[in-house]
Amino acid sequence: MEDNMKDKVALITGATSGIGRATAHEFAKHGIKLILCGRRQERLDTIKDALQKQTEVHTLNFDVRNKEDVFYAINNLPESFKQIDILINNAGNAHGLDPIQDGDLDDWDAMLDINVKGLLYVSKAVIPQMTKRESGHIINIGSSAGKEVYPKGNVYCASKHAVVAVTDGMRIDLNPFGIKVASINPGAVETEFSQVRFKGEAIADNAYKGYKALQAEDVADVIYFAVSRPAHVNIADVLMFCTAQASATIVKKEL
16 A cells, blocks of 8 residues: 555645644655645745655645636646645635624635635646546545534535535546545644634633544544545545544533
């Protein structure tokens, strides 16, 4: 299995933190060549420095919301990175936790533009080369919020339900080309996610207290497991929780 993965090329969006960064580290262990995408060039450089002893790394600095930048960056990759075997659509965000009547329009735009349209832009830039050679693997990082709706989740849940629907549609449309498509949907993961959602408020510091949430590395393990299966196996859909979590609203916490 390891020999089959070595020297494959993976493009990871949202690679500067959380699940994206953990996936980059996991892939590097197995010799997968990396295209790391993100908005923070300094962080991209730091991750590249850490991983280039294990594998070849190229960075792309763009915001997935900007379709011109997305297509320019991907269409102008160096020759040795042009053939993308694995696409990890990880870039995503949650802004605010308001009931629908109090929702912030800028928050809504950010979630729909990044979580849905950004995923589509990057996919559109990569898929043609996969269909041309009739091979490839796409993993869209969703959320348990794409499986259920919870109070004050409204637009965020809608965006992640869209990710699940887009993934299922991709799998059907790309089936004739032998391209694997999957969604991996974690519940509570202890990353910078809460800092963004609660906009740096103190409540974010308490989001994971009293229980052991999933770690970014846990999700990265599942992502690598999915991409390293034999050619005839596609892990199409994964919902993963930490042991303490039963649903979006049920979490066993120690007092």
